[in-house]
Amino acid sequence: MVFSHMSKAVMLAIGFLLGYGCPLIIAVVTVAVTAPGDGYIRNKEACWLNWEQTRALLAFVIPALTIVCINIIIVIVVLFKMLRRGVGDASQREERHTLVVILRCVAILTPLFGLTWSLGVGTMLDSTNRGLHIVFALFNSLQGFFILVFGTLLDSKVCCL
Incomplete structure (x- = not known):
């Protein structure tokens, strides 16, 4: 109903690009930036997004907060679309x-x-x-x-x- 002007193929392509492409880009860029100095490695040889040296944890936090904001906007749009339709039928x-x-x-x-x-x-x-x-x-x-x-x-x- 909300995205009815788009075909299923276009919506599927957008979904795959956003769902797989964005995390791949974020992961590749994060590792490329932090790998030369082992900046993504935290104590005890654990591979995690180090905050103290490189602030690489932001590579997780910023996309997660962006997704939450986009989801809130989509919920608001869907609710408004549902409420604006014809009354009484x-x-x-x-x-x-x-x-x-x-x-x-x-x-x-x-x-x-x-x-x-x-x-x-x-x-x-x-x-x-x-x-x-x-x-x-x-x-x-x-x-x-x-x-x-x-x-x-x-x-x-x-x-x-």
Whole structure:
């Protein structure tokens, strides 16, 4: 509905370019810039994006934040497109139901995912806290289950819970 003016082939090509091309370019540039002085290597021979010497961690943080911002913009565009369509017809009621389901999922899942990644930041700040690592791993491993339950199983079209 939002990108209906584009063909499937064009959307697929754009998706592959963005999904595989951008990360490849970012990885190649990061390694090319940091490899000569072993700048991407952190203590104990671990290959990770070193922050202290090269700030290579920005090669992960900046694209991740960009993706989050683009996703927020796309959600806003989709919501406006759904709300601007004709009022009163049967498809409008179904779209409103879909919108309510989406908003309910976002309201429930956002705190769960936010909590998960807050715990992830906590594990980075306090790497010796075993309990924090266990709770983070538990929440992180259950994200797909949360999506299944709150996004699918609790939908009135699927099941009456």
